[in-house]
Amino acid sequence: MTAPLLIIGGAGQLASALGELAAARGLAAHRVGRPDCDFDRPESIDAVFTRIRPRLVINAAAYTAVDAAEDDAAAAFRANRDGPARLAALAAAADVPLIHVSTDYVFDGGKGAPYVETDATAPTGVYGASKLAGEAAVLASGARALILRTAWVYSARGRNFVRTMLAAAAAGRDLRVVADQRGAPTAAEDLASLILDLVARIDAGLRDEDWGLYHAAGSGEASWHAFAQAIFAEAARFGVPTPPIAAIATSDWPTRARRPEDSRLDCEKLRRHFGLALPPWRESLARVVAALCTA
Numbered sequence: 001m002t003a004p005l006l007i008i009g010g011a012g013q014l015a016s017a018l019g020e021l022a023a024a025r026g027l028a029a030h031r032v033g034r035p036d037c038d039f040d041r042p043e044s045i046d047a048v049f050t051r052i053r054p055r056l057v058i059n060a061a062a063y064t065a066v067d068a069a070e071d072d073a074a075a076a077f078r079a080n081r082d083g084p085a086r087l088a089a090l091a092a093a094a095d096v097p098l099i100h101v102s103t104d105y106v107f108d109g110g111k112g113a114p115y116v117e118t119d120a121t122a123p124t125g126v127y128g129a130s131k132l133a134g135e136a137a138v139l140a141s142g143a144r145a146l147i148l149r150t151a152w153v154y155s156a157r158g159r160n161f162v163r164t165m166l167a168a169a170a171a172g173r174d175l176r177v178v179a180d181q182r183g184a185p186t187a188a189e190d191l192a193s194l195i196l197d198l199v200a201r202i203d204a205g206l207r208d209e210d211w212g213l214y215h216a217a218g219s220g221e222a223s224w225h226a227f228a229q230a231i232f233a234e235a236a237r238f239g240v241p242t243p244p245i246a247a248i249a250t251s252d253w254p255t256r257a258r259r260p261e262d263s264r265l266d267c268e269k270l271r272r273h274f275g276l277a278l279p280p281w282r283e284s285l286a287r288v289v290a291a292l293c294t295a
Helices: 013-024 042-052 073-094 126-140 161-170 188-204 224-238 268-274 281-293
Strands: 005-008 029-032 056-059 098-103 145-150 175-178 212-215 245-248
Touching: 005 013, 005 042, 013 029, 013 188, 029 042, 042 073, 056 073, 056 188, 073 098, 073 126, 098 126, 098 188, 126 145, 126 212, 145 188, 161 175, 161 224, 161 281, 175 224, 188 268, 188 281, 212 268, 224 245, 224 281
Parallel strands: 005 029, 005 056, 056 098, 098 145, 145 212, 175 245
Antiparallel strands: none
């Protein structure tokens, strides 16, 4: 029997999508999260690894509360650096490949053009700093690893911008959305599909130069305001009224943590090495909004 994939991330958006898609593709996989695998308890990581004996590990777990991280840096670093470091050490010792998911928030957003993997990092808050430290730990572990930086992840489940916008409109709240931050919306199901395509590439054998850091985000770009407008354009097809959406500046919506102004990611390296790319974000958004509006 083929050893299973180990998917870390519990009921999170990406981990859930990975578990469902792995099953649809006929891949043996175990999806685990708290309390069975808790990055606050390193011994639980060891226990899960020993029990499942995976052939490959996908880490989709993270502390993603960007503002809360400013007040609980220790928790953010345990989840985003220490847990992945332990997982990578186990993978290296067992010679098991690791796919680790990171974020566009490792950049400060000041470049003015899409970031490539070799651009200097400069996180603006604890969340980005903790994720960058996690990348460094994985790369230093000696594990055969692929690190995927992604951005603005959403799906029909969990807490995300798409569901927040639709819920706010349904509650009759005024919508004021930042229009001067740019990035690339990424559907969790698209990212899960790409990750499992990478698993197939790993199974077939990678060159030494194929391991390392990649950017993987939805094709195209948007501001948060444009993203919101697109959400309601799709929802209108199902009779959802389109509310007024005021475009505001970042300075009009102060937050505990400073977000990068322009965190677009250049994903050409992923296409060059593996022939893979995520689809245009508008196409994926249509699918997710349809699922939410017909549920």
